[in-house]
Amino acid sequence: MISGHVFIATSLDGFIAKPDGDIQWLISRDDPQEDHGYNDFIKNIDGIIMGRGTFEKALSFASWYYTLPVIVLSQKLTENDIPEHLKDKVQISKLTPQDLMAALETKGWKRVYVDGGQTIQSFLRENLIKDMVITTVPVLIGEGRRLFGAVTDDISVKHIKTTTFPSGLVQTEYQVVR
């Protein structure tokens, strides 16, 4: 059974980026000496699903960050929006979250990294997320792109573990209760 997994950082007030996508507030509080577990997390992942916002942010960095296949969920973008050097690494999908996960399952994918606020929110609403590792950055930024959004019913999660880091980051792992 294919499952979605979240690994994301948020400000203490629940934002993953400023309104314009800026994440300097996060980068400036990150300590590159600390191992926040991303490499361990990504080891067991088959590929990444993200929304347009996260994709465009990733494109703005000096080099492409992801080694795994990336699928960008977007009704607006087309294959023409993928830079030439990423054509073999990135594809666009217009499928619903349910249909995309079903399609990936037939391709043999088992664990998918779901990234970006809007995408995480829609996958949560469709009950496609199994667990979430949320790293809270010790700052209030007041406005921006939210990690979480509307839900149809309350979604209970089960606390698995919490790790604190000298930088002040607090990382909590939750399983979604189905």
Place this chain on the structure above:
Amino acid sequence: MISGHVFIATSLDGFIAKPDGDIQWLISRDDPQEDHGYNDFIKNIDGIIMGRGTFEKALSFASWYYTLPVIVLSQKLTENDIPEHLKDKVQISKLTPQDLMAALETKGWKRVYVDGGQTIQSFLRENLIKDMVITTVPVLIGEGRRLFGAVTDDISVKHIKTTTFPSGLVQTEYQVVR
């Protein structure tokens, strides 16, 4: 120097109550056998400042919860809105957060418990909060009254400690960085 202190529970998505004030999602996940530190916290507090929303919620409970003096910040309420049996425990103030804290300091108050989303937000903006104990309840409720709101500039906080409970509650203490 008088200081404001926060001790509050929030859903994982940052709400302190549903839109109508309901906190059943919190109460149902609380384990009364667990000591979340409220009694230790309140021991060193001289009194409580809250907004109208929190006051009206507190009035709706079977008995009055607070043993310390309560000041309700409200432009709407008058002394007539305080039930007779609470006249010696509750007073209404129309002062600004700054002026109220200055007035309380002259009365000898040192540590004030600041409660309720709107009130915490305005005290944070005025730099009147020294530290916050935030207990995260493992549930996404999707909408409601937010713990945090707009800020003028990013507010850095310093992680002091995190405690996890068998119930799944995660309690984190932050100091506001001035």
